[in-house]
Amino acid sequence: VRLAPILASASKIVQETLYVHLQPGLLLTGPSQPSSTYIPATSDLCNLISRLYSDADRHSHLDVRLLLTNVRNQQPPQSPEQQQVVSVQNLSHPPEVVLTDFQSSDGGQYNPVKQQLERYATNCYSCQPDLVSVLLYPDYGPAPPSEASLTHSPLQTHSHVVVGGTFDRLHNAHKILLSVCCLLADTRLLIGLAHKQLLDNKTLKELIEPYEQRVEKLSQFLVDVKPSLLYDIVPISDPYGPSITDPDLKCIVVSEETQKGGLSVNRKRQENELCELAIHEIKLVKDARHAENEEEKISSSSFRNRLLGTLLRPLKVNSSIPARPYVIGLTGGSGSGKSSIAKRLEDLGAAVIDCDTLGHQCYKPGGPAYEQVINEFGSDILCTDGTIDRKAMGSKVFADKDQLKKLTDIVWPAIAMLAKKAMEEAASKGISVCVLDAAVLLEAGWNNMVHEVWTVIIPEKEAVMRVMNRDGISEEHAKKRLSNQMSNSQRVQLSDVILCTIWEPEVTQKQIQKAWDLLQQRINQESDHPNKSPVFKSRF
């Protein structure tokens, strides 16, 4: 079987889900109803699965799913009656088109093979009523030499199999792992799904899909691929989960990286007087598209990395502000690198409005908040020259939420007024993009002052270090300041674009350039179609 050309050919027709059902020797000519053919569960099949999903990775728009319903661990059923007992499979995405590389003698798209194929597919899967068939003509090229030397060792299968992982943004390497689990399991597949503190040290953990969403995607894939298997998906907040306590388990599936984990599961099982598990190891799949700061293997963290700078959700029109200038609300916790990003955006042509600086202007004698702040906090916050002592204010309010609220109730409206004025000025100079750089934009509910919210995130540990070094304050003090602000995860929930400054400055610059270029596309798209609904679609 040469899958790569078939995938390449199919990828030109299919936009989303491509189910692959291998039916070697299926007879589509002749008057009788074709019956499904069987494939033995062998190590070759595992290799083929691995190749298929590695090839599929070249067609990033495709969600490929290899159906394993006709794989048999033992001998295939002998009698034709037994072969016929195949019920209609309810796939999660009912097929609209059935494709085959079956070559008919006349080579045309209108022939009996197509009719047989449509009838066959309708009998096998719950299809859309207007299902159509298409004959593919993949460019096979010369046969690869390796295919002749395949071995056919049958797989040792097990009643209960366990596997663990985060399974964020289900990708082709996950699909290989899960498909092999499906082949190895006769009765049940137990999946320990990383949850809570097990995610704490993951790169860009804030962008990991919620637990329920990961469960949903996993279940959908597994039920499509092998509906006869029993699936248990359970949350795990330590590396072992039920793998060391479930007496029914017989086999654990690991990757090259987690092989050691498999051995320690067995040690723990021994301590718990349970049988050792057979360890089945899967090779890691290389990611042909990985960038410099990404891992070589196909990995969820690379996928999360690629989300940086892109639109995470469809944008809604903010009709409470003028269409121009286009306003980006830039926010992020202390030490996140927000100011350096604002500077990079300024270099790209945006007008940056720094709300900390506007805040400071408000406190100047004669400034819009000067009198009110003295009335609220008393004259002991004044320096001898009559100016407001911001450092003294800071120690007062950052340690006391009520005091901070009293201050922000006065200052935020004043800063907002100055910010609006600055935006008008920028617009009058012909600047089309303003960046409203505001540390607590979301806490202040200023989402309604902007068209998009961009958030800069950094792991909390790193933020504490940066603030301590920059401002010469204690760890406790730095943590206290950060605790007055929203968490990264809370911000991400409310943001349209996420940026991260944890890597080298060049990586940050590339990220900003990407975000800026995509922003320009969105703005231009909107200007080109002023009468069209200006709702921008995210790719994810």
Ligand SMILES: CC(=O)SCCNC(=O)CCNC(=O)[C@H](O)C(C)(C)COP(=O)(O)OP(=O)(O)OC[C@H]1O[C@@H](n2cnc3c(N)ncnc32)[C@H](O)[C@@H]1OP(=O)(O)O
């Ligand atoms: C909606 C907005 O984001 S407006 C911009 C933020 N400003 C405000 O919220 C107004 C209230 N804060 C203030 O007036 C001042 O911060 C003061 C008077 C308390 C202290 O002034 P200063 O000592 O000069 O400190 P400065 O203004 O530089 O703020 C220190 C840090 O606290 C952050 N910060 C400011 N206000 C707040 C706040 N309300 N809550 C949490 N953090 C805040 C600043 O962004 C800055 O962060 P950084 O570490 O990333 O630079």
